[in-house]
Amino acid sequence: MDQHTEELPEYIDINQNDFSYRKHKKQKEEDIAICECKYNANDPDSACGERCWNVHTSTECTPGYCPCGVLCKNQRFQKCEYAKTKLFQTQGRGWGLLADEDLKVGQFIIEYCGEVISWKDAKRRSQAYEIQGLRDAFIISLNASESIDATKKGSLARFINHSCQPNCETRKWTVLGEIRVGIFAKEDISRGTELGYDYNFEWYGGAKVRCLCGAASCCGFLGARSRGFQEDTYLWEDDDDRYSVEKIPLYDSAEDEPSSKLLKSVDSSNSEYNIDGKIKYSMTMTVGVGSEHQFETNALVVQPPDPVPMEAVVVNEVKAEASVEMKPYSQDTQQAFSQKNAMISRIRSNSACRNYHIGPGSLTKKRSKHYSNGRLKQLAQDQVNAKFIALLLVTKQAQEEILRCEEIKNNANSVLDSLYNEIRPAIEEHERDSQDCVATSVAEKWIEACCSKLKADFDLHYSIIKNVACTPRRPHPEAKLSEGDNESGIRYLATD
Numbered sequence: 001m002d003q004h005t006e007e008l009p010e011y012i013d014i015n016q017n018d019f020s021y022r023k024h025k026k027q028k029e030e031d032i033a034i035c036e037c038k039y040n041a042n043d044p045d046s047a048c049g050e051r052c053w054n055v056h057t058s059t060e061c062t063p064g065y066c067p068c069g070v071l072c073k074n075q076r077f078q079k080c081e082y083a084k085t086k087l088f089q090t091q092g093r094g095w096g097l098l099a100d101e102d103l104k105v106g107q108f109i110i111e112y113c114g115e116v117i118s119w120k121d122a123k124r125r126s127q128a129y130e131i132q133g134l135r136d137a138f139i140i141s142l143n144a145s146e147s148i149d150a151t152k153k154g155s156l157a158r159f160i161n162h163s164c165q166p167n168c169e170t171r172k173w174t175v176l177g178e179i180r181v182g183i184f185a186k187e188d189i190s191r192g193t194e195l196g197y198d199y200n201f202e203w204y205g206g207a208k209v210r211c212l213c214g215a216a217s218c219c220g221f222l223g224a225r226s227r228g229f230q231e232d233t234y235l236w237e238d239d240d241d242r243y244s245v246e247k248i249p250l251y252d253s254a255e256d257e258p259s260s261k262l263l264k265s266v267d268s269s270n271s272e273y274n275i276d277g278k279i280k281y282s283m284t285m286t287v288g289v290g291s292e293h294q295f296e297t298n299a300l301v302v303q304p305p306d307p308v309p310m311e312a313v314v315v316n317e318v319k320a321e322a323s324v325e326m327k328p329y330s331q332d333t334q335q336a337f338s339q340k341n342a343m344i345s346r347i348r349s350n351s352a353c354r355n356y357h358i359g360p361g362s363l364t365k366k367r368s369k370h371y372s373n374g375r376l377k378q379l380a381q382d383q384v385n386a387k388f389i390a391l392l393l394v395t396k397q398a399q400e401e402i403l404r405c406e407e408i409k410n411n412a413n414s415v416l417d418s419l420y421n422e423i424r425p426a427i428e429e430h431e432r433d434s435q436d437c438v439a440t441s442v443a444e445k446w447i448e449a450c451c452s453k454l455k456a457d458f459d460l461h462y463s464i465i466k467n468v469a470c471t472p473r474r475p476h477p478e479a480k481l482s483e484g485d486n487e488s489g490i491r492y493l494a495t496d
């Protein structure tokens with residue numbers, strides 16, 4: 001370990017969360033949890049030790065209500081009963097915190113204090129910090145709607161670094177009606193040992209920060225276990241030959257061989273293939289972040305259009321060039337590629353509360369890991385272009401029906417997208433550590449919106465199949481949209 005050579009960055013030291021963004025909740029008397037502990041001088045654990053009901057539910061006793069009075073031991077956050085710790089300078093990871101006394105497994109070490117802010121503010125702030133060039137991330141997610149930002153105000157917990165083999169962990173406790181995050185020892189820790197916990201960092205794209213925790217089981221990068229990161233590297237890792245062109249069985253006989261030769265000349269790391277082997281989208285990427293960290297230029301990930309909106313800081317911009325050709329698929333796919341990659345600097349803490357669990361995959365549009373090559377992946381991305389199909393049909397009635405169904409489908413998609421924004425933090429936290437929750441009412445809204453979307457999708461496809469089967473088609477697809485709207489306000493396509 002190095003001596004202190006750098007000055008500590010400026011921040012305000014606090015030992016209580018700062019509630020500038022909203023008022024501290026007032027605990028109603030009927031909500032106060034009162035345990036049944038009775039102090040016994042011969043049993044030091046009797047005054048709200050391990051056996052206390054409140055301790056079992058990770059709730060601190062409320063002063064004035066606990067039967068053990070001033071002897072209550074279950075007010076550690078409130079009384080700032082922190083372990084002795086010391087700042088030191090690490091190699092390559094900035095400042096770190098070490099134990100300045102021997103710690104026992106399960107021991108409360110320190111509270112992760114900071115400003116309690118909304119999830120939206122957390123998003124805005126992390127963007128701003130990244131733009132300001134702040135390389136360290138101090139925003140920790142508190143629950144589905146709030147985060148703690150220890151960037152400007154915080155306790156010494158803000159200096160604890162990430163470890164892939166951590167000796168500490170975060171735990172959420174309810175204290176006077178508010179959720180607070182504490183750092184606890186995961187094992188016995190001897191004096192002088194650096195403290196570390198698993199950040200469960202979420203990676204959303206952009207630059208990848210090398211993890212320097214030094215653990216034998218190190219994942220290599222901060223956020224390497226997050227879904228975004230895994231899907232990113234899953235497809236395009238240099239040494240991953242599962243998607244190498246040689247493994248794509250595109251021809252059955254020697255006569256077909258030329259098509260495979262065409263493909264072989266294409267770099268599989270950043271291109272999309274059409275079935276005929278032409279590159280459909282070619283991308284370039286610029287890494288634009290300066291930092292002490294070692295960044296890797298991440299190979300571009302061409303992802304299926306995802307309803308998840310990108311958030312936080314734009315680190316890298318992806319330029320997309322798409323070949324425009326008349327085909328019965330929509331432009332959505334191309335548009336999705338011009339979305340910006342982003343890295344959000346947020347740390348997730350474990351949650352002790354839950355009320356509604358959502359199984360992985362039920363909320364987010366999961367990107368399938370079963371794409372066996374670029375061809376299948378492309379098919380999964382293509383969406384039916386209802387307008388184009390309507391254009392092929394002769395009758396106005398058939399066109400109108402298809403367009404109406406498409407409009408309903410688009411509306412259903414928008415509803416789902418905006419709902420996803422609301423519940424996204426809970427989903428992500430849930431996927432990270434399978435511990436978090438969303439309110440039942442939100443989950444019900446989500447299920448309803450999903451059903452509407454599925455129904456709208458089905459209706460659109462049904463309408464297309466029905467009308468294509470039963471309506472005469474045009475000889476060529478060169479009709480134009482008519483000028484006017486029809487009675488129902490739906491634009492229809494002119495028939496010659």
Ligand SMILES: C[S@@+](CC[C@H](N)C(=O)[O-])C[C@H]1O[C@@H](n2cnc3c(N)ncnc32)[C@H](O)[C@@H]1O
Nearest residue numbers: 093094095135136137158159161162211212213
């Ligand atoms: C909560 S701060 C920890 C304190 C920080 N080291 C400092 O000097 O202020 C989190 C930041 O520390 C750095 N960091 C923490 N753990 C790391 C690790 N294992 N490898 C690389 N950088 C790490 C990253 O820059 C991360 O965004």
